[in-house]
Amino acid sequence: DGGITQSPKYLFRKEGQNVTLSCEQNLNHDAMYWYRQDPGQGLRLIYYSQIVNDFQKGDIAEGYSVSREKKESFPLTVTSAQKNPTAFYLCASGGGSSYNEQFFGPGTRLTVL
Amino acid sequence: AQSVAQPEDQVNVAEGNPLTVKCTYSVSGNPYLFWYVQYPNRGLQFLLKYITGDNLVKGSYGFEAEFNKSQTSFHLKKPSALVSDSALYFCAVRDAGTGGFKTIFGAGTRLFVKA
Numbered sequence: 001d002g003g004i005t006q007s008p009k010y011l012f013r014k015e016g017q018n019v020t021l022s023c024e025q026n027l028n029h030d031a032m033y034w035y036r037q038d039p040g041q042g043l044r045l046i047y048y049s050q051i052v053n054d055f056q057k058g059d060i061a062e063g064y065s066v067s068r069e070k071k072e073s074f075p076l077t078v079t080s081a082q083k084n085p086t087a088f089y090l091c092a093s094g095g096g097s098s099y100n101e102q103f104f105g106p107g108t109r110l111t112v113l
Numbered sequence: 114a115q116s117v118a119q120p121e122d123q124v125n126v127a128e129g130n131p132l133t134v135k136c137t138y139s140v141s142g143n144p145y146l147f148w149y150v151q152y153p154n155r156g157l158q159f160l161l162k163y164i165t166g167d168n169l170v171k172g173s174y175g176f177e178a179e180f181n182k183s184q185t186s187f188h189l190k191k192p193s194a195l196v197s198d199s200a201l202y203f204c205a206v207r208d209a210g211t212g213g214f215k216t217i218f219g220a221g222t223r224l225f226v227k228a
Binding site: 031033035040041042043044045048050056059090092094098099101102103104105106107 | 145155158203213219221
């Protein structure tokens with residue numbers, strides 16, 4: 001089956017620790033995205049990548065980092081510099097044109113203890 | 114800069130009645146507009162999009178949306194609501210003029226359809 005997988009589904013982290021969220025797609029999509037979802041604030045763009053080995057900051061990139069070494073993978077690292085990391089994180093992918101819609105993964109819920 | 118406004122946090126409608134979920138946008142150039150739906154504890158699903166051409170766009174599950182350039186709106190509509198339509202709906206915009214992939218989402222509107 002084609003789609004986007006995110007792992008883990010739930011993640012718990014102690015304050016001061018970095019953690020990496022996985023996102024993999026087998027849709028052969030060029031573009032990939034990371035969003036953060038908080039109640040009442042909708043989805044906010046963290047990072048996006050239009051092509052392998054290239055990515056751009058979104059509106060709330062501070063405290064996060066990404067890499068795009070393979071077309072299929074776009075991992076997100078939440079660093080200890082992110083002041084309020086507890087949230088629901090959604091990964092998406094889309095075709096290589098800006099009018100293409102996005103396909104979303106099931107999400108990872110991160111809780112900082 | 115791009116922005117999206119969904120002025121209603123929640124919309125309540127009775128089953129069988131028409132529904133409208135409102136969205137207004139702001140971009141410097143022409144917009145690409147999208148609607149997505151999120152069911153509880155799940156990722157988002159694409160419903161429909163406007164790129165160019167006919168202002169009335171039809172999408173999945175009987176939904177449609179009307180692009181109004183003068184009012185900078187892209188309201189989501191359905192002629193007859195179902196209880197199963199109850200979900201969180203998001204409007205999103207990209208600036209077609211820049212050709213970029215940056216996508217801005219609205220805060221979302223929760224739709225409740227009562228039987």
